[in-house]
Amino acid sequence: MPFDRNRLRACLETYGDHSATLGEPHSRRVSANKNEQTFFELRGKVDEGLEWKECSRRNPEESCVCTLAKAPARYGLGLALGMAVLLWSAGLCLQVRGQAPGTKPGPATAVADIKPLQIGDTIPESLWHLPLQVVNHPEGKDTTTLNDYRGKLIILDFWATWCSACLKAFPKLDSLRQSIPELEVIRVTEEHIKPSAISWPSVVKDSLLATYFPHRLIPHYVWINPGGSVYAFTSTDQLTAANIYAALADVEVDMAQKRDLDVSKPLFLADDFQMQGLQYYAVLHRGRYYGIGSESLYRRTDGVLTGRALTNRSLYSLFTSAARPLLEQAGQTYTSNRVVLDVRDSAGLVIDSDKPGHVDDTYSYDINVLPERAGALYRLMLDDLNRHTDFHGSIEDRTMDCLVLRRTGIVDRLATKGARPEGQLKVGAPIRLTNRPLKALVVFLNAFDQLHHVVLDETGYAAPVDIELPALVSVETLNEHLGRYGLVLEKARRTIPMFIIRDHSPNH
Numbered sequence: 200m201p202f203d204r205n206r207l208r209a210c211l212e213t214y215g216d217h218s219a220t221l222g223e224p225h226s227r228r229v230s231a232n233k234n235e236q237t238f239f240e241l242r243g244k245v246d247e248g249l250e251w252k253e254c255s256r257r258n259p260e261e262s263c264v265c266t267l268a269k270a271p272a273r274y275g276l277g278l279a280l281g282m283a284v285l286l287w288s289a290g291l292c293l294q295v296r297g298q299a300p301g302t303k304p305g306p307a308t309a310v311a312d313i314k315p316l317q318i319g320d321t322i323p324e325s326l327w328h329l330p331l332q333v334v335n336h337p338e339g340k341d342t343t344t345l346n347d348y349r350g351k352l353i354i355l356d357f358w359a360t361w362c363s364a365c366l367k368a369f370p371k372l373d374s375l376r377q378s379i380p381e382l383e384v385i386r387v388t389e390e391h392i393k394p395s396a397i398s399w400p401s402v403v404k405d406s407l408l409a410t411y412f413p414h415r416l417i418p419h420y421v422w423i424n425p426g427g428s429v430y431a432f433t434s435t436d437q438l439t440a441a442n443i444y445a446a447l448a449d450v451e452v453d454m455a456q457k458r459d460l461d462v463s464k465p466l467f468l469a470d471d472f473q474m475q476g477l478q479y480y481a482v483l484h485r486g487r488y489y490g491i492g493s494e495s496l497y498r499r500t501d502g503v504l505t506g507r508a509l510t511n512r513s514l515y516s517l518f519t520s521a522a523r524p525l526l527e528q529a530g531q532t533y534t535s536n537r538v539v540l541d542v543r544d545s546a547g548l549v550i551d552s553d554k555p556g557h558v559d560d561t562y563s564y565d566i567n568v569l570p571e572r573a574g575a576l577y578r579l580m581l582d583d584l585n586r587h588t589d590f591h592g593s594i595e596d597r598t599m600d601c602l603v604l605r606r607t608g609i610v611d612r613l614a615t616k617g618a619r620p621e622g623q624l625k626v627g628a629p630i631r632l633t634n635r636p637l638k639a640l641v642v643f644l645n646a647f648d649q650l651h652h653v654v655l656d657e658t659g660y661a662a663p664v665d666i667e668l669p670a671l672v673s674v675e676t677l678n679e680h681l682g683r684y685g686l687v688l689e690k691a692r693r694t695i696p697m698f699i700i701r702d703h704s705p706n707h
Contacts (some may be wrong), residue, residue, distance in 0.1 A: 220615045233396060242418070267302055313410045318456070320429050326411060327427075334394040345401070345423070348383040349579070352447050353432075355421040356386045361399075365418040368435045374438060381447050399539060414620075415459040416492055424445055432457045434489040457489040462496055466508060466565040480506075481566040481583050486559050487511055495520070498567050506567035507580060514584070515548040515700075517564050518592045523580040524697040527596060528577075531696050532638065534645035536653050539597075541701045548700065588702050598694040602652045602674065605687060606660065612685045613637065613664040620663070630668040637664050644688075647671055655693060657687065 316322070327346040336343060345353060356372060358365035366675060376384045387408050402408070412421045412432070420438065422430040430446050431437070434457045445452040465587065467482055491510045498506025509517055519563040523533040532538070550560050566580050585591045610640065620634040624643040637660050644654040649671075668680045678688055 210294070214582070223419055235239075240326050244366055262359060262421060266284070271451055310410050311409065314431050315413055316411050318429050318431065320431070322423060322427050331403050331406065331408070332526065333395065334403050335400045337400060343385075345385075350384070350425050351381050352382045352425055352443060353423040354382065354384050355412065355423070356384055356385055356409065357409070357412075357419040357421070358401075359390060359417060360388070362390070362417050364435070368438070371435070371439055375572065377441060379440065379447075382443055386567045402493075407683065407688065414457075416457075416490065419457065419459075424449060436487075436489070454486075455489055459490040460488075462494060462508065462510065465567065466491075466510070466563060476571055479567075479579075482564070483583060483587050484563040485561075487561040491563065496565075500570050503573050504576065505570055505573050506546075506565070506667075507576060508563075508565040510563040511561050512563070513548060513550045513560065513591055514588055514590060515545075515561055517562055517584055518548075518581070518590070518700055521577045521584065521697070522594070524577045524594060525581065526696060526698065529594065532642060532645075534642060534653070536645050537695075537697055539697050539699045541679055541699055542590065543702055585703075590700055592698060592700045593705050594638055594696050595699050596686065596694050597697045597699075598692060600652055600690055601693045601695065602650060602654045602688050603657050603691045603693070604637075604644075604654060605657045605689065607682070607685050607687050610685060613660060613662075615663040615665045618665075627670055629670055630666065632664055632666045634663045636661070636667065639664075640666065645672075650674065652690070654688070655695070 258690065300595060322345065327349065328344055328346060331344040333340060333343045351500065354372070356365075356368075360366075372384050376382050386399065387405050388401055388403055389405045389409060390403060391399065392403045412419075414432075416434075416437055418433075420431075420433045422433065423429040424446055426449065431454060432452065437454050437457075442452060442454055444450075445454075465480055465482075467484070468480075469588075488511060491595040493511040494509070495512075496506075496508035496510070497504060500506075507520070509520055519535075519538060522538065526533045526537065540548070547560060564580070564583070566576065566583065568576055568579065572579075581592055586592075618633050619632075621633045622630065622633065622639060623631040624639065626647065630640070630643070637658060641654055641656045644650060664684075666684055671677060674688055681687060
């Protein structure tokens with residue numbers, strides 16, 4: 200059924216998108232998020248033997264890493280030497296659907312013959328009519344095609360059963376589909392799923408759609424407009440009624456595109472960048488980047504830690520990731536209560552997901568140095584954050600009240616009996632350490648907010664211990680049980696290194 204443009208205008212007013220304008224058919228271009236800023240710094244050379252390794256740490260609420268459908272890295276962002284530049288986060292990732300068993304591939308369905316589609320490309324006829332194996336089809340079909348929904352706005356929702364972010368987004372997209380008849384949502388997974396395992400329709404056993412629209416992170420959404428062209432590749436945040444109505448009417452709209460990056464490589468560098476000659480690399484990007492997850496990465500060259508990357512994190516996370524190793528290099532144990540926020544407003548440091556525009560408080564940072572400068576890695580990281588953000592972090596000595604753990608006598612009541620090393624350190628549960636260092640208990644006590652003080656280990660005891668204590672309630676009750684092991688926790692005044700984060704000032 201044709202789309203009523205008068206209805207579009209009313210909907211845009213309802214959803215507050217006053218920047219959208221009606222455009223001619225096939226003339227739409229989706230612009231990038233103009234609030235994202237990136238700082239690039241490049242100087243010289245990285246060894247030819249550079250080895251990039253990824254730490255698989257991410258926030259499952261944001262995006263999940265999909266390793267079976269990787270897009271070729273297409274950065275194409277160019278480089279800027281020692282300057283701030285605007286990053287246009289246009290989406291470049293695409294994907295396609297599974298063919299039903301027993302069907303013969305058409306002339307363009309062999310994987311080797313498939314060319315990934317880009318924004319603005321027309322969906323080829325062979326893809327429109329490609330049989331896709333489906334479960335729980337509302338009409339009981341075993342296969343479906345994109346052509347069954349031709350003329351509607353089609354959103355391909357790439358998901359997996361293990362992806363919590365995908366499942367969390369289902370109700371949002373289902374609600375939009377129920378309220379907008381011109382929208383069709385087709386879920387796509389590469390998994391082999393029996394109809395009884397899920398309650399919703401989905402294309403299963405996909406490999407071809409993932410080739411037409413390759414991606415690294417899920418959920419991944421491919422928008423195909425009613426005219427049969429690829430309209431957008433997005434993350435969950437862009438699934439709004441205003442964006443859907445704009446896509447239905449081929450209206451230009453400011454919508455951030457999801458463009459998956461290969462984080463095993465330096466962030467935002469062009470594919471064809473010649474790494475030989477690069478001696479120092481650092482990039483700081485402000486604003487959520489929808490083509491990477493919330494990850495913590497370690498770069499190593501011949502086993503030496505020469506790089507660090509954190510993506511889609513708060514500034515507080517970036518600062519403390521530098522503070523931890525710097526404190527440890529100073530012979531101190533990092534704990535969260537060693538961080539002091541001496542700022543007027545912490546809003547720019549932490550991410551408040553309930554605040555409008557909170558994605559602007561998200562940052563991505565990447566740094567790499569030569570192996571001979573590996574010892575300065577975290578100092579250089581902190582220098583970058585101090586130069587290019589509104590805050591300044593430093594390690595300073597402060598005199599304050601602390602809780603000091605010390606021994607009450609010379610009799611050793613701590614020594615382990617040599618059982619298998621294990622431990623239970625959980626708030627609200629009994630404490631148990633078996634054949635573990637006493638340091639583990641001190642780190643746990645520092646994470647217990649009710650103590651309100653930094654806990655210092657002045658026992659001088661380095662051997663493994665066996666300790667059992669009741670659930671932590673207060674210092675008084677804790678001392679009643681520590682006494683059995685010849686230990687006591689006392690308040691004392693000490694001068695200790697602390698990590699201080701201040702507002703940036705001209706003096707820094």
